[in-house]
Amino acid sequence: xxxxxxxxxxxxxxxxxxxxxxxxxxxxxxxxxxxxxxxxxxxxxxxxxxxxxxxxxxxxxxxxxxxxxxxxxxxxxxxxxxxxxxxxxxxxxxxxxxxxxxxxxxxxxxxxxxxxxxxxxxxxxxxxxxxxxxxxxxxxxxxxxxxxxxxxxxxxxxxxxxxxxxxxxxxxxxxxxxxxxxxxxxxxxxxxxxxxxxxxxxxxxxxxxxxxxxxxxxxxxxxxxxxxxxxxxxxxxxxxxxxxxxxxxxxxxxxxxxxxxxxxxxxxxxxxxxxxxxxxxxxxxxxxxxxxxxxxxxxxxxxxxxxxxxxxxxxxxxxxxxxxxxxxxxxxxxxxxxxxxxxxxxxxxxxxxxxx
Numbered sequence: 209x210x211x212x213x214x215x216x217x218x219x220x221x222x223x224x225x226x227x228x229x230x231x232x233x234x235x236x237x238x239x240x241x242x243x244x245x246x247x248x249x250x251x252x253x254x255x256x257x258x259x260x261x262x263x264x265x266x267x268x269x270x271x272x273x274x275x276x277x278x279x280x281x282x283x284x285x286x287x288x289x290x291x292x293x294x295x296x297x298x299x300x301x302x303x304x305x306x307x308x309x310x311x312x313x314x315x316x317x318x319x320x321x322x323x324x325x326x327x328x329x330x331x332x333x334x335x336x337x338x339x340x341x342x343x344x345x346x347x348x349x350x351x352x353x354x355x356x357x358x359x360x361x362x363x364x365x366x367x368x369x370x371x372x373x374x375x376x377x378x379x380x381x382x383x384x385x386x387x388x389x390x391x392x393x394x395x396x397x398x399x400x401x402x403x404x405x406x407x408x409x410x411x412x413x414x415x416x417x418x419x420x421x422x423x424x425x426x427x428x429x430x431x432x433x434x435x436x437x438x439x440x441x442x443x444x445x446x447x448x449x450x451x452x453x454x455x456x457x458x459x460x461x462x463x464x465x466x467x468x469x470x471x472x473x474x475x476x477x478x479x480x481x482x483x484x485x486x487x488x489x490x491x492x493x494x495x496x497x498x499x500x501x502x503x504x505x506x507x508x509x510x511x512x513x514x515x516x517x518x519x520x521x522x523x524x525x526x527x528x529x530x531x532x533x534x535x536x537x538x539x540x541x542x543x544x545x546x547x548x549x550x551x552x553x554x555x556x557x558x559x560x561x562x563x564x
Contacts, residue, residue: 215385262294262356345378
């Protein structure tokens with residue numbers, strides 16, 4: 209028997225970012241479309257169930273449009289859904305007062321169990337120190353538990369799941385939600401604890417591949433595999449500008465680092481390293497050169513200045529005096545010093561400095 213494990217879709221997320229209004233709406237649509245794709249995949253694979261391990265929605269107030277879309281997708285399938293509320297949505301779904309789809313089964317604050325062919329699926333929405341001491345595995349079936357929280361050594365209230373506490377209780381698979389990247393930890397010789405991750409990434413703290421997990425109960429044990437699903441990936445690309453002699457050299461280096469990334473993806477180019485004092489990293493020029501290559505593109509300048517105080521010890525120019533003054537001020541942080549020097553050098557050159 210095949211069961212899909214997904215979580216953390218965050219439907220209805222405001223997607224706070226620098227995306228344009230049109231792209232925010234498009235990304236919101238893509239989140240719902242990915243949920244639909246997961247259900248369609250489960251149908252093609254002949255899956256018997258889909259586990260949603262929390263945070264199907266992004267907040268407790270679900271719009272009627274999203275609610276109707278989600279319930280329509282669920283009701284339109286012949287698959288059983290086992291849904292656990294997460295920390296973001298609370299009772300937005302199960303406590304809405306609306307009629308839930310007949311093929312949607314929910315877990316309460318205490319352990320609730322459902323038998324499905326050769327497997328028992330148990331879950332509870334409330335984590336506590338006695339989380340696994342009250343869990344009851346079926347001795348003759350495969351046992352899957354569904355929880356939403358942070359995986360640690362020991363269980364605690366309100367949202368931590370103890371990996372060591374789960375040892376020896378008879379689990380074959382612990383379906384987890386909360387972390388947005390795929391992760392698998394062994395519980396004991398029998399079972400594993402798996403975060404399926406979010407099927408779509410929403411910010412640059414969620415880079416890399418995203419998807420869901422297919423669980424297979426065929427045979428003696430339980431196996432699983434990760435299936436990518438994200439419409440777009442997010443990438444943080446590092447470019448060390450240390451030693452660069454010109455803006456052209458920086459841009460050519462960026463082109464090499466960005467090559468191979470799909471045009472449908474979202475990219476942050478992060479400049480790092482030490483740049484020469486007379487070399488400005490023109491982030492606006494970098495943005496204009498590459499912004500049309502990707503769905504979304506931004507540049508972050510995290511460079512520092514390569515300055516040796518001794519090089520200006522005997523410089524009698526206004527620039528030398530300015531640099532000695534700033535470099536000798538011990539009250540300034542490194543970031544403040546670099547910022548002041550950059551602004552000052554622009555002023556001395558008769559140019560304006562604009563933040564991009």
